[in-house]
Amino acid sequence: MSAFEGINQARVIAPTIRQEIENLRKDKILGSSLEAEVDIYCDDETYEKLTALGSELRFIFITSDARIHVLKGKTNDCVEVYVHESKSVEERIFIKVSKSEYEKCVRCWHHREDIGNNNEHPELCSRCVENVVGDGEERKFA
Structure with a gap:
């Protein structure tokens, strides 16, 4: 498929x-x-x-x-x-x-289970942490 x-x-x-x-x-x-x-x-x-x-x-x-x-x-x-x-x-x-x-990420506004997993960015989801301080997310479709 x-x-x-x-x-x-x-x-x-x-x-x-x-x-x-x-x-x-x-x-x-x-x-x-x-x-x-x-x-x-x-x-x-x-x-x-x-x-x-x-x-x-x-x-x-x-x-x-x-x-x-x-x-x-x-x-x-x-x-x-x-x-x-x-x-x-x-x-x-x-x-x-x-x-x-789940709580709302202050950056993307998505409600995610992983908000607060990063101690340096406690109000961000993991996706936003990756986009802010990492290499950024890779999307293929949307």
């Missing part, structure tokens, strides 16, 4: 993720999309397409995290999304958007 296929798949489901984020904003659960984390439950083929994007999937959705799971792990509070216009049962995924439990 190519990353290009993963990007196309992400573009199909992104509007539903944005709508779910907006619903949580209206309910005052989220203030911004970067407070959100998204879990995506899908079949094996879609799983391979989306995991090809690695951690960069969160940048496509403009969320703090995006996790991909196989369909059998789906919870009952997910939203159904069809990945093709045919709306075939075989071509659907399920998403769940939730508020991150």
Whole structure:
């Protein structure tokens, strides 16, 4: 599977993720999309397409995290999304958007588990520490 296929798949489901984020904003659960984390439950083929994007999937959705799971792990509070216009049962995924439990990085505003791991930069996530004092992150897709 190519990353290009993963990007196309992400573009199909992104509007539903944005709508779910907006619903949580209206309910005052989220203030911004970067407070959100998204879990995506899908079949094996879609799983391979989306995991090809690695951690960069969160940048496509403009969320703090995006996790991909196989369909059998789906919870009952997910939203159904069809990945093709045919709306075939075989071509659907399920998403769940939730508020991150982690603190916000003061530089990138992502809510990350690794904030404070660097004693010299206690308010930064590891990605920002790498970008500020290291060689910088290397992105391939987003």
